Amino acid sequence: MPGQEIPQGSLWLAELAEGYERPCVVVSRASLNKGAIVLVVPCTSSDVTAKTAFPNNVLLDRGTGGPPRDSAAMAHPAQPVEVEALRALYGQLPEEDLTRVPHALARSVDHFETP
Secondary structure, three states, rough: OOOOOOOOOOEEEOOOOOEEEEEEEEEOOHHHOOEEEEEEEEEEEOHHHHHHOOOOEEEEEEOOOOOOOOOEOOOOOOOEEEEEEEEEEEEOHHHHHHHHHHHHHHOOOOOOOOO
């Protein structure tokens, strides 16, 4: 896949550095996603309501852009992932969610004030 542009906002099942697979949202901009590494925000379907009460997490409704279950995109453990570790494409987030995920990432590094 290196050389192929991976769209920002695409949702993939990815193998993470910790050694397990998890759905992840690609947050690096498309022009950077032609190489061997992309920046992703991992997602979880565990305790979604509690997790999405925090501004650094974003609710992704099941089926909206591809997640198989309601999920929380968790911006604080964002990490680089090799393109070869992207296992299966779930889909593409709608524009509204695509905007909210990078904002959650910015909140994680205190770029925006949090409510």
